[in-house]
Amino acid sequence: MRLAPVVLAGGSGSRLWPMSREQYPKQLIGLLGPDSLLQTTVRRMNGFPAEAGVVSAPIVVCGDEHRFVTAEQLRASGIDARIVVEPVRRDTAPALTLAAATACADGEDAIVVAMPADHAIADVSAFQRSIALAVLHAQDGAIATLGVPPTRPDTGFGYIKLGTVLGAGAHRIGRFVEKPAAELAAQYLASGQYWWNSGIFIVRASVWLATVKTLQPAMYDACMLAHAQGATGDGFFRPGADAFRQSPSDSIDYAVMERLGSNEALAPGVVVPLEAGWSDLGSWDAVWDALDKDADGNVARGRVVFEDATSSFAHSEGRLVACLGVTNVVVVETADAVLVADRSRVQDVKRLVNRIRGQQAPEADAHRKVRRPWGHYDAIDHGERFQVKRIVVHPGGRLSLQLHYHRAEHWIVVSGTALVTRGDEQFMLSENQSTFIPLGVTHRLENPGKLPLELIEVQSGSYLDEDDIVRFDDTYGRA
Incomplete structure (x- = not known):
């Protein structure tokens, strides 16, 4: 039996602002250690018992704006993954449908193990034991x-x-319940009849596609057409953009899982226990807890010092x-923003970010340090008619051939x-x-050497925003 790990890496993670931002979301950040959550997730099936299933190369589904960083992190971890690039965001159900179609493309009906890229698992061995049990149900046609x-x-x-x-701790799914109020959550805990929804799914690829075709025909048609029209290049698989845009946007739970019990002709829904130190890292309180x-x-x-402090979380990226x-x-310091919050209110950080975005502040969506396929730049100072950037270009990296209408640039090579x-x-x-x-x-700027190129760029002019750029040629398809 072949297993196809699928990592859904299209989220934005705004509740973990200011570390997680739209252009560099939480799955790309080392929230719990030096490796990013994406890198940790993709490795989670390493060492899976061969007798329980042969694990193939992972399929990673990500957004177009994050494809280069995603590929870079996977290469840095020595991971040979198939990267599927969503032309637009359509939530997790279309993403998994694209992945299932990819898993079937080689003629093999693999069992898909779909995992969000931004969760934490403390005990990987226990996680793999739960997956092995879920695989047995998936082999029999269930969606686990x-x-x-x-x-x-x-x-x-x-x-x-x-x-x-059903035995071995597994149950048929009774029903799904969205995030409850505190009193109801306490009742669920006391009853012993409710488990948290981890968002991890195990299903045969053909079963998922057949179920989506029955329950969400418009989604199925759009995703399958997009996959059929897709093309592979530069290490990415790009589905047909126009077709994929026609897909409804919906989550796996809403689109499929909550409907399974109402139709006996559909695959049965099964829930398997996971006791492995799981966290969805959905808030700073969850990060503190992990x-x-x-x-x-x-x-x-x-760089943090506590004095007469209790039950608090502090993160410093420099100061x-x-x-x-x-x-x-909770105190989170980054180069351009600082969050101070009561731990009981961290679920409201998303609302705070929306307010910052409403003020058109760039800190809502982008870090001061901006990643590009050729490297990165850090806007270290700016004024009314000038801006100073530290630019790092990877070996072999080259910026686009370009011009600016409103600014001149001075480049000083540091190394x-x-x-x-x-x-x-x-x-x-x-x-x-x-x-x-x-x-x-x-x-155009290029790095022909074998070491990173670092330089200081001083921009001067009447308009300094990033949209003052005309690209004539670009190695990374952005022209």
Whole structure:
């Protein structure tokens, strides 16, 4: 039996602002350690017992805006994955449908193990044992999901009511319940008849496609046409954009799972217990809960000092964060924003981000450090008519051939070697050398060396935003 891990990596994670942002969401960040949540998730099926199923290369479904960072992180982890790029966001049900079609494309009807890219699992061995049990039900034609026996009346999770006992701890799915109020969540916990919904699904690819075809025919038609029209290039599979846009946007739970029990002709829904230290990391409180704490219940990451503080979380990406006499507080410091919140209110961070976005503040969606397929830049200073950036270009990386109508640029090489195209000229710059790019002149920056190229760019002009760019040629298909 062949298993196809599917990692759904299209979320935005705005409740974990300011670390997680629209352009660099939480699955790409090392929230719990040096590796990103995406890297940790993709490795989660490593070492799966061969007698329970042969694991094929993972399928990662991500958004177009995150495809290069996703590919870079997978390469850095030595992971050979099939990356499916969603042309637009359509939630998890269409994403899984594209993945199931991909899993069937080689003529093999694999069992799909679909996992969100932004969850945490403390005990991977226990996780794999739950998957192995779910695979047995999937082999028999069921759509299985993993349910987490609750440890507290949490209002941030969806719940699954347990149905008929099937043995080995598994149950038929009774019904799904969305995030309940506190009093109802307490009743669910006391009854012992409800488990948290982990959002992890195990199903034969053909069964998923047949179920979607029955329950969501418009979604099925759009996704299958998009897959048929898709093309592979530069390490990505790109479904047909126009066809995929016609798909309804819906989650796996709403589109399929909540409807299974109402139609006996459909695949049965099964829930298997997962007791492996699972967390959806959906808030800063969940991150605090997942990390080791000091004797006072505090979690410190980066340059943090606690004095007479209890049950608090503080994260620093650079500056010293000192917390004195506080309880149940979250402090998150980044280069361009600081969050201070009561731990009991962290579910409202998304609302706060929407307010910041309403003020058209760039911090709502983007970090000061911006990743690009060729490397990254960090806007370290700016004024009314100038901006200073630190630019790092990967070995072999090249920016697009471009021009700007409203700004000129000065480049100073700090380390590495730069190949510069400026109008009809082409020349090399090494450490401590510089050049000037006049307004309106076509130019390109490349790193021909084997070490990263680092330079300082000083922009000056009447308009300095990123949309003042005309691309004539681009290695990464952005022209």
